[in-house]
Amino acid sequence: MNILKLNLGIQQFHNTGHLIPAVLLLCSLLAFSCAKQEDKNYNPDDNGRVKVRISRASFDDEINFKSGSTPFTDYPLSNQQTVSVDFNADYYLTATLTPEPSQKADKNPSTKADIIIDLLENNVKYKIVVFDPNGGYVTEKNYSHQNEDTEGDLLLDEYKEYTFIAYSINSSSTAPPDMTFTNPNVKTLATARVSVPGNADFMYFKKKLTLVANTTNYLEVAFKHLFSEITTKIDVSATGYTLTAFEATISPHKNSANISLASAAITRPVANVTAPVLFTPNPTNSVTTLINSPENTNTTLTVSKITVGEITETNLPAITNLKITPGVRYNLTLKITPNDKYLVHQGRPAAQIGGQIWALHNVGVAINQDPNQSPITSQLHGNYYQFGRLPAVAGPTSITENSNWNATAAPYTAWNTGTELAPVKTATDPCPAGFRVPTRMQMAQLVANITPTNRGSFAESNTHYNAAKVLTSKRNKNIWLVLPAQGIMNTNSTGNEPVGLQNRGSWANYYTSSASSAGFWRLTALETTFELTLLTDGFLQQSRPLRCIAE
Template sequence: MINTINFKKNIYSSITIAALLFFHSCSTTTDKLIEIVPGGKAKLEVEISKDFFAEKKSIQLIGSTAASRVPERTAIQTASIDLNDKYTLSAAWVAEPSAAYNAVNSKAASNMLTTTITTLQPYIKYKLLVFDDKGKFISERDYTHGKEQQEDQLLLQGGINYTFVAFSVNSATVLPAVHFADETNKTLATASIANLSGSLDFMYAKVQKVLESDITYKLSLEFKHKFSQITTTIDAKSTGYNITEVQARFSPHFNAASVNLSTGDITQKGTESLADVKFSALHKPTVTSSPTLINAAATQTASLTINSITIGPMQKTDALSFKDLALKPGVKYNLIIKVNPKDEYLTHVGIPAARINGSIWALHNVGVSTSQDPNQEPITAALHGNYYQFGRIIPTAGPTDTNINSEWTWRYPALDAWNAGSIEAPKKTENDPCPKGFRIPTQIEWRDLLESTTASNVGNFKIHDTHFNAAKVLTSKRKKNVRLVLPAQGWMNTNSYNISVGLRQRGININYYSSTVDAGGMWRLAGDDLDIDISYLQKGRLTQSRPLRCIAE
């Protein structure tokens, strides 16, 4: 039966209400007819459209010997621990913005409503509560996703500012009961869920709407996940063996909670415990858990403990812990743990390189002969490479030049000019000047390198167009004879009118592009004799020219 609303404020009035419950993973659309009914009544179709998390973050294990904080824009935490004398487990938490959601539009001309259907399984149960302008409980309905029209009619009076509250636990069988502090005087202020299991995927929505006559309404209820959710992947492909056993847990976690239905606020209940990470498909080089729900308040001290892990003949039963992880309720995480070989020098596809925390870095800048000793002291101009504009394969200046050549352009490049993939799964493009088997590193990979090394100086740092002997040296924290030397080449600058003004700060400034950009600008590695870090530059700087260092694909 289609649900109807009866508004009694004005006679002969016509009101159309469209109530939508929004959900995540939108992919297709359907049209739902909203019919105006004579006598002040309107039919209401309640639909699930999408859900969302507060934000989506990825956690990719890439990192350093200790967790670290970085600027909010990067939102990366990194950590690394030893598995044994040959391998390490490394990690980074990488923030990503929430996916853009499709708009839900009303087609007034045809009285049709376009909604977005989700990948959620059908028959998920959810409850809708209605309160009047004084907070008094009016009515409630239990709906089943895909069977909404089978519920009884819902009758409401027009001219009132209603509060609509909806919730679900993403289950086809479970729907928690609503508790009122006073059953004889049910109000929004006293409505709650008294004992919610911490293992349920609780979602909440609330909206206020004044329902007047002669107006078409769209009541949009967006469901927000209230617990954290983490999917954990362990990648041991580098070992050549299968993962046959894993026991891991997240902390903190509580087994129960109460919910204030007026605000959606969660209060943890009971004793703090651990949340088990469950892997259902083992005996593979890479294994992925089912999502782990975390019922805990926001914390900077969450942890993942791997109590035991077996990879081929390697068995580790001493607890391995990643600590001081920043965890927020309502955020979805993907945690990727990589098993990496220890740091060493090697030759990769014919290029001299160093493996540091699992990543393979070229020992020379682009344009430098690989026959040069990368660790020579004093450093000479022979270790200085070409200068490149972002997204371009042709150099705009040579190693000893002080100004750009005729290849320089004022045009801005495409944002994906050096990365056809994502920040977590980069893909080399045809514009990439790195040699075969290598590509421009992402901002995450530069961050990982800094967290996996200690920085020092070589040579005399001073600004001069012919000063070539200064460089930053990044030495592996695990093996001190493995290091990368980054000459202080400076960069070819542009002014506020996007006109090239030639060389800046050779002899003191370390300045290397990454492949990571967004609509506002780009990330680069930058430093001097005092410091080195990842920093953000506005879009106008993309036409500047910088040296390049490559990482293996």
């Protein structure tokens, strides 16, 4: 501070009769100057300094999960799409499209939907563009993930609210394209655009941030994928042969996109093209394809060539009417399966339906019993089991539970320590060797591949054994499963006391291994209904028959 100038100022104020205000002004200025000198952390270069970091990239999830739920067991079956076409006379191809469920408790702040978190690879290139409070263009800078410190910070004015836009094509070798303005002479956020190819993995981020003085401001970039990603896996394990060739396309797809930086709204060409599924043999038989398309329910997979072992088929019937939502990651499983038939699996009579192998008898039934009895007798009824428990609590003709009944509900993972997509059998699973209690999704696939009909008369009685649901293969009318209507061993309303047999002869009710805090899933059938239903976990102490699927 220049003391001469202050003295002159005081003299001037004295001459005009304002000495006291001048002295107060001097004290304030001196105090502020001293405070600046005493603040050893103060650095005038920190004003408006912005450090940039990437915290994550995310895909949206198509659905929301309840608080405390388990995504693999609570995932809505309606979001899983399954279509089958003939491969040849001996095999058929089943396509199952499943949105990848979120596995982290995070929410999209704008939609409150669950999101799937990805960690980006190092060196992924991205651009930061800055606009002032009025939307005017200020500056831009290119960065690469994990190299931000060496590439430098953004230097802006403190106390201003800036809008930061970040975008990338998720590449470590190719820089993101430059933005353009609809009017090059008026560079504003509202007129800023960026054009990308249709096969680019475009990611976007937007945030407003008011810069604080005398400190370093941090911009945490949370990218959002704007295009869909489909990972196609070709499963030929049921054939016993090796996949050596696969050529396919996915449509509709657009070959470019024009994205508004203000809103992330996408403008696409009118014309559709196809996205090639570029497959080369690899250990997982999988390939990932980016799809640039508006939300639709008519996405089509066209397989032009597939070679399994010595068999080559071309121009298979198209798999149509798949639903695709932009910004969602999907798993598309293509399974080549022998046509439905009866067989012996692990020494037990079984039926292959829709690529799954199911035991022909309930657990506890002698395997030499005719599984297609008509009329059905008590010999085709199996034991009753509590969820997650190994010992049977009642036999086929029992009307009350035995001493094995347990008032404590088993853990949700008691029969499956894996996931819906990759189940793992446990030591408490009552199914015989080579089989296990099916998951909800596996039971749902069975339901999708059969036509249910009734056998016998549906009427409740403790001695009524001849009612059953017959599940006939949609691909081979000579292949079926018979599920006797055994009813359940029920409990009281709190689940802490058994009350014995209910609904024998009128209700088929079979456990799956899928349970969570939201409840447990079961296959239920009355005379006029046949469906998978969710029941609250307060009824896990109930006992039901079991029908097993091959591991």
